[in-house]
Amino acid sequence: xxxxxxxxxxxxxxxxxxxxxxxxxxxxxxxxxxxxxxxxxxxxxxxxxxxxxxxxxxxxxxxxxxxxxxxxxxxxxxxxxxxxxxxxxxxxxxxxxxxxxxxxxxxxxxxxxxxxxxxxxxxxxxxxxxxxxxxxxxxxxxxxxxxxxxxxxxxxxxxxxxxxxxxxxxxxxxxxxxxxxxxxxxxxxxxxxxxxxxxxxxxxxxxxxxxxxxxxxxxxxxxxxxxxxxxxxxxxxxxxxxxxxxxxxxxxxxxxxxxxxxxxxxxxxxxxxxxxxxxxxxxxxxxxxxxxxxxxxxxxxxxxxxxxxxxxxxxxxxxxxxxxxxxxxxxxxxxxxxxxxxxxxxxxxxxxxxxxxxxxxxxxxxxxxxxxxxxxxxxxxxxxxxxxxxxxxxxxxxxxxxxxxxxxxxxxxxxxxxxxxxxxxxxxxxxxxxxxxxxxxxxxxxxxxxxxxxxxxxxxxxxxxxxxxxxxxxxxxxxxxxxxxxxxxxxxxxxxxxxxxxxxxxxxxxxxxxxxxxxxxxxxxxxxxxxxxxxxxxxxxxxxxxxxxxxxxxxxxxxxxxxxxxxxxxxxxxxxxxxxxxx
Numbered sequence: 001x002x003x004x005x006x007x008x009x010x011x012x013x014x015x016x017x018x019x020x021x022x023x024x025x026x027x028x029x030x031x032x033x034x035x036x037x038x039x040x041x042x043x044x045x046x047x048x049x050x051x052x053x054x055x056x057x058x059x060x061x062x063x064x065x066x067x068x069x070x071x072x073x074x075x076x077x078x079x080x081x082x083x084x085x086x087x088x089x090x091x092x093x094x095x096x097x098x099x100x101x102x103x104x105x106x107x108x109x110x111x112x113x114x115x116x117x118x119x120x121x122x123x124x125x126x127x128x129x130x131x132x133x134x135x136x137x138x139x140x141x142x143x144x145x146x147x148x149x150x151x152x153x154x155x156x157x158x159x160x161x162x163x164x165x166x167x168x169x170x171x172x173x174x175x176x177x178x179x180x181x182x183x184x185x186x187x188x189x190x191x192x193x194x195x196x197x198x199x200x201x202x203x204x205x206x207x208x209x210x211x212x213x214x215x216x217x218x219x220x221x222x223x224x225x226x227x228x229x230x231x232x233x234x235x236x237x238x239x240x241x242x243x244x245x246x247x248x249x250x251x252x253x254x255x256x257x258x259x260x261x262x263x264x265x266x267x268x269x270x271x272x273x274x275x276x277x278x279x280x281x282x283x284x285x286x287x288x289x290x291x292x293x294x295x296x297x298x299x300x301x302x303x304x305x306x307x308x309x310x311x312x313x314x315x316x317x318x319x320x321x322x323x324x325x326x327x328x329x330x331x332x333x334x335x336x337x338x339x340x341x342x343x344x345x346x347x348x349x350x351x352x353x354x355x356x357x358x359x360x361x362x363x364x365x366x367x368x369x370x371x372x373x374x375x376x377x378x379x380x381x382x383x384x385x386x387x388x389x390x391x392x393x394x395x396x397x398x399x400x401x402x403x404x405x406x407x408x409x410x411x412x413x414x415x416x417x418x419x420x421x422x423x424x425x426x427x428x429x430x431x432x433x434x435x436x437x438x439x440x441x442x443x444x445x446x447x448x449x450x451x452x453x454x455x456x457x458x459x460x461x462x463x464x465x466x467x468x469x470x471x472x473x474x475x476x477x478x479x480x481x482x483x484x485x486x487x488x489x490x491x492x493x494x495x496x497x498x499x500x501x502x503x504x505x506x507x508x509x510x511x512x513x514x515x516x517x518x519x520x521x522x523x524x525x526x527x528x529x530x531x532x533x534x535x536x537x538x539x540x541x542x543x544x545x546x547x548x549x550x551x552x553x554x555x556x557x558x559x560x561x562x563x564x565x566x567x568x569x570x571x572x573x574x575x576x577x578x579x580x581x582x583x
Contacts, residue, residue, distance in 0.1 A: 318379030364404025
């Protein structure tokens with residue numbers, strides 16, 4: 001702690017108009033410890049209030065200050081000649097009307113106020129509240145506003161991201177007038193490090209004013225050092241306290257009042273209270289454009305490679321292009337595994353991917369495993385989504401996906417299917433038929449099953465480690481989930497023999513079909529189970545055998561190897577299903 005801390009150079013240099021997060025209301029202690037009037041007490045306080053004002057009324061806000069729109073008032077509808085809604089601020093002369101963007105509602109039952117972000121902001125920007133944050137699902141669940149509470153769950157700070165706040169203000173042709181108060185206090189036994197003349201200093205103008213003071217005080221009470229208190233004692237003399245029902249009658253007069261007074265000096269050793277206080281009024285400008293609400297068009301800052309020479313065009317110019325774009329397969333994971341993302345397959349090598357609800361993009365997979373998308377579909381996306389796609393954009397190679405062309409150019413969609421579509425369905429059908437035929441579900445459900453199923457797709461395998469990770473998750477949903485104990489009650493192993501889950505499955509199938517066919521049906525599941533251990537430095541011969549069991553061609557691009565793995569496993573699942581149907 002030094003003099004600079006009280007003079008607040010760090011705060012006075014900062015402008016909310018240039019901040020990423022703008023406080024709409026604050027009653028916040030950055031730090032507070034110690035007991036008042038005792039050495040070591042320290043407090044760093046920040047308070048702020050604001051109103052949204054039409055930009056043509058900006059000049060009228062200059063006469064307003066901390067006492068007008070700070071934090072001293074709760075918001076409520078009122079009536080004085082006319083009704084004034086809770087969210088409306090009207091100056092004393094009726095020159096203009098502003099809007100409280102945060103409503104502070106006094107809560108009587110809980111003895112604790114409740115802060116509300118203005119509903120017009122919430123609804124217009126499409127926000128969703130989750131706990132103490134407001135997110136925007138349309139924009140990838142980005143955090144737009146946040147409420148901070150203290151240890152007693154009391155609201156102390158509500159701030160909003162400038163990008164969204166200024167977009168809203170632009171749409172309404174408004175700005176924000178913020179009044180703020182900063183206070184830094186400390187109690188010390190020696191204030192000699194403060195060099196202010198006569199223990200005081202003043203800087204700035206009314207709208208940007210700082211004051212510093214050093215005040216000698218008495219320890220324990222906090223009164224100014226050397227001061228005294230005046231004590232007055234007054235009593236009535238016209239009451240007969242012996243009456244059964246004594247009564248005070250009439251107003252006090254010199255005749256029925258007895259009074260006395262005296263002085264008492266304050267006690268406690270000499271300490272010093274050092275105070276730095278800063279008042280600031282600031283106008284927050286709206287954005288020049290409202291992309292979110294008004295849909296203003298601005299020049300795109302995202303570029304895409306459009307031809308084999310590497311020429312690039314702006315994202316919003318893609319709307320008028322009749323070409324296709326190429327992307328690394330990694331882009332599918334980057335999009336679909338975001339919150340709100342999705343991945344669906346239409347055919348073996350086409351599908352739709354999205355990183356937020358309502359922004360699905362039709363894609364295809366070409367012969368080299370690259371992703372193709374019709375350029376116009378990218379051009380229609382919001383710019384923040386274009387930025388994700390652009391990070392994986394590459395020069396055209398391998399041609400356009402034949403199945404994508406079949407759909408988008410020839411209007412003859414391919415008659416193929418993706419194994420990803422049938423993996424979860426295969427497990428579900430097996431459990432239905434095994435419950436019916438064997439009186440127990442073959443696969444045990446688990447709370448993480450839905451999450452794992454969302455990860456079962458070929459785009460996990462952009463490299464070899466991804467392929468092994470995919471194998472591990474498939475094994476968790478198949479071999480690890482099989483109910484071996486229940487199966488062995490139906491077909492028991494010979495005495496002294498132990499069967500694992502896959503061996504139990506093979507033998508239960510072999511009780512109805514030829515053993516070699518049962519082994520063939522389960523071989524892909526066995527191969528995947530072996531591949532899950534590949535990162536444990538298995539011998540290459542065993543790894544090669546596992547790839548052979550899953551019918552994987554190691555010469556193909558990685559996502560095609562993943563497709564073969566999934567296809568083999570789905571074939572195994574439906575092979576098991578066909579045997580169970582004959583039970």
